[in-house]
Amino acid sequence: MRTRQVIVKELPKGALFGDHFEMSEAELPALQDGEVLVRTILMSIDAANRAWMQGATYREAIEAGDAMHTGALCEVMESKSPRLAAGDIVFAESVWADYAVISARKAAKMPRVPQLSHLMSVFGIAGKTAFHGLVSVGRPVPGETVVVSAAAGSVGVYVGQIAKAMGCHVVGIAGGPEKCGWVVDELGFDACVDYRDPAWSKTLKGACPAGIDVYFDNVGGAVLETVLFRMNERGRIVCCGAVSQYDASTPNGPRNLPGMVVVKRLRMEGFIVMDFAKDDEKALRALQNWVASGAIKVPEDIVEGLENAPKALIGLLSGDNRGKRMVRVGADPS
Amino acid sequence: MRTRQVIVKELPKGALFGDHFEMSEAELPALQDGEVLVRTILMSIDAANRAWMQGATYREAIEAGDAMHTGALCEVMESKSPRLAAGDIVFAESVWADYAVISARKAAKMPRVPQLSHLMSVFGIAGKTAFHGLVSVGRPVPGETVVVSAAAGSVGVYVGQIAKAMGCHVVGIAGGPEKCGWVVDELGFDACVDYRDPAWSKTLKGACPAGIDVYFDNVGGAVLETVLFRMNERGRIVCCGAVSQYDASTPNGPRNLPGMVVVKRLRMEGFIVMDFAKDDEKALRALQNWVASGAIKVPEDIVEGLENAPKALIGLLSGDNRGKRMVRVGADPS
Numbered sequence: 001m002r003t004r005q006v007i008v009k010e011l012p013k014g015a016l017f018g019d020h021f022e023m024s025e026a027e028l029p030a031l032q033d034g035e036v037l038v039r040t041i042l043m044s045i046d047a048a049n050r051a052w053m054q055g056a057t058y059r060e061a062i063e064a065g066d067a068m069h070t071g072a073l074c075e076v077m078e079s080k081s082p083r084l085a086a087g088d089i090v091f092a093e094s095v096w097a098d099y100a101v102i103s104a105r106k107a108a109k110m111p112r113v114p115q116l117s118h119l120m121s122v123f124g125i126a127g128k129t130a131f132h133g134l135v136s137v138g139r140p141v142p143g144e145t146v147v148v149s150a151a152a153g154s155v156g157v158y159v160g161q162i163a164k165a166m167g168c169h170v171v172g173i174a175g176g177p178e179k180c181g182w183v184v185d186e187l188g189f190d191a192c193v194d195y196r197d198p199a200w201s202k203t204l205k206g207a208c209p210a211g212i213d214v215y216f217d218n219v220g221g222a223v224l225e226t227v228l229f230r231m232n233e234r235g236r237i238v239c240c241g242a243v244s245q246y247d248a249s250t251p252n253g254p255r256n257l258p259g260m261v262v263v264k265r266l267r268m269e270g271f272i273v274m275d276f277a278k279d280d281e282k283a284l285r286a287l288q289n290w291v292a293s294g295a296i297k298v299p300e301d302i303v304e305g306l307e308n309a310p311k312a313l314i315g316l317l318s319g320d321n322r323g324k325r326m327v328r329v330g331a332d333p334s
Numbered sequence: 335m336r337t338r339q340v341i342v343k344e345l346p347k348g349a350l351f352g353d354h355f356e357m358s359e360a361e362l363p364a365l366q367d368g369e370v371l372v373r374t375i376l377m378s379i380d381a382a383n384r385a386w387m388q389g390a391t392y393r394e395a396i397e398a399g400d401a402m403h404t405g406a407l408c409e410v411m412e413s414k415s416p417r418l419a420a421g422d423i424v425f426a427e428s429v430w431a432d433y434a435v436i437s438a439r440k441a442a443k444m445p446r447v448p449q450l451s452h453l454m455s456v457f458g459i460a461g462k463t464a465f466h467g468l469v470s471v472g473r474p475v476p477g478e479t480v481v482v483s484a485a486a487g488s489v490g491v492y493v494g495q496i497a498k499a500m501g502c503h504v505v506g507i508a509g510g511p512e513k514c515g516w517v518v519d520e521l522g523f524d525a526c527v528d529y530r531d532p533a534w535s536k537t538l539k540g541a542c543p544a545g546i547d548v549y550f551d552n553v554g555g556a557v558l559e560t561v562l563f564r565m566n567e568r569g570r571i572v573c574c575g576a577v578s579q580y581d582a583s584t585p586n587g588p589r590n591l592p593g594m595v596v597v598k599r600l601r602m603e604g605f606i607v608m609d610f611a612k613d614d615e616k617a618l619r620a621l622q623n624w625v626a627s628g629a630i631k632v633p634e635d636i637v638e639g640l641e642n643a644p645k646a647l648i649g650l651l652s653g654d655n656r657g658k659r660m661v662r663v664g665a666d667p668s
């Protein structure tokens with residue numbers, strides 16, 4: 001069986017361009033024991049995808065010539081594993097392709113839900129990352145001030161809405177006045193500061209009159225440096241990403257690290273969502289309640305077509321998404 | 335009554351020099367209610383003294399014209415406070431001077447111990463900082479690898495010895511082969527790496543075959559950047575100082591922050607010893623036991639004479655001390 005797939009033609013040295021990718025066709029290998037043939041429905045587009053091209057992180061690095069890796073929501077077409085059957089919906093470690101043959105161990109069976117895309121956003125890694133990072137790492141107390149960068153991003157939209165639901169004062173950081181307006185008007189943050197405005201440090205100070213207790217950092221770099229100056233003593237920084245560094249060959253470190261951590265007795269802590277798998281049920285229960293009550297909205301940003309995946313990722317790295325970005329490759333099962 | 339005192343003539347912009355200080359004489363004010371007249375015995379010389387000249391940190395900033403601030407072991411000569419009496423030995427927030435008039439609230443009465451200087455080293459802030467930072471923030475498990483920078487410094491000598499007593503593999507970082515040799519031979523660290531050696535990153539790797547679980551960071555800067563690459567997943571970084579940054583007008587931040595914190599899911603946490611005052615009794619009990627059993631040695635580095643205090647501090651910032659540095663201003667009480 002043949003499939004379209006998007007290959008990483010060349011690993012990026014600096015910024016990522018469309019030329020680093022190439023659409024190709026391949027013959028799928030015959031199914032072996034323990035494997036499944038899957039049809040891709042929705043692919044998850046994440047800043048971390050870019051990091052995978054930088055060498056081994058917490059998962060295998062991508063090399064030139066590989067089909068681009070992705071997390072994807074798929075339908076099982078054929079199974080040689082006792083764990084999965086044709087017709088199952090799975091979240092799989094797969095590749096940018098219409099079809100793929102993968103190990104059944106890399107696919108987790110998903111429940112049937114009214115809206116399949118929610119499994120990739122609020123009930124998926126984005127929502128769980130926001131929940132575990134904020135609740136278990138940041139540990140905000142109602143009444144505290146929570147700041148989140150990439151506030152309009154896949155994780156940021158939930159961090160802010162969860163913090164709001166928990167009774168915190170919530171300030172987003174995002175790029176451009178239009179996006180900041182959307183975060184406040186659509187998602188109900190108390191304020192959202194545009195880091196592209198040269199005076200943004202002052203605006204941030206004004207938006208956080210009681211200082212900052214928890215900073216959920218999705219970007220690192222100069223934004224982190226600025227926020228550090230506004231942190232309260234014993235503040236917590238949830239280190240969830242360093243997107244400002246993924247797409248640069250000479251990353252810069254905040255000049256006030258570790259000085260501010262010492263002087264203000266801060267805690268900076270990194271995590272990945274898998275570390276908290278034991279609490280997933282709790283997270284999903286809370287998220288389902290908030291979505292059902294309307295306390296949390298679910299913005300999704302779906303790009304149509306496998307061929308548009310490179311553009312979707314490159315755009316995401318420059319921050320052109322609103323909420324969780326996905327690429328739709330195939331239709332929902334009927 | 336008159337006293338000699340050392341004034342901060344000018345605040346340093348970059349490196350600290352002897353010219354920033356000036357010996358002078360002053361008439362002490364008359365004792366007011368709530369105040370005590372103290373005679374200085376030993377002054378604590380700490381990297382943090384330099385930070386106090388950078389502006390407000392967790393305590394008042396020093397300004398040009400002020401007598402230099404210090405923590406000091408003193409004898410009370412005269413008291414107008416019900417809390418203290420003539421003859422009491424106190425640890426006080428005082429100044430570089432033979433005598434001073436201070437608020438009794440800034441003086442804590444000390445027990446009489448066989449060796450008075452131990453109140454400033456192993457049973458003082460240095461020992462307690464090492465204990466609380468390592469035990470309560472770093473939380474090493476026996477068998478883990480603990481690395482400490484400024485290993486020959488006032489805090490570092492105890493961090494390594496406590497970690498060793500707890501059953502950890504202990505590696506120091508210090509400047510120069512002579513100092514590294516002293517750390518291993520005299521203090522019993524498993525290894526000590528000379529960060530001035532261009533190949534030190536490799537040496538560190540070899541000295542930590544199982545990676546690094548806890549890094550007790552006294553220096554920040556390029557040393558922190560290098561250690562970050564060797565941290566194990568879920569490693570902990572105890573942020574105790576950033577001495578590499580105090581003495582520089584344009585500090586540099588580690589370029590791999592916060593990237594490594596994200597990827598390796600590290601925890602970086604700052605603290606000051608006062609945060610753990612409730613556990614001081616526990617710390618002192620443990621330290622007394624280890625000193626009594628010989629598991630912990632108490633290296634002290636005592637410079638004679640008030641007039642040598644500037645030199646003692648400047649030298650400390652370039653790392654010429656072995657263990658806790660103090661300046662002896664007056665004799666122990668008979």
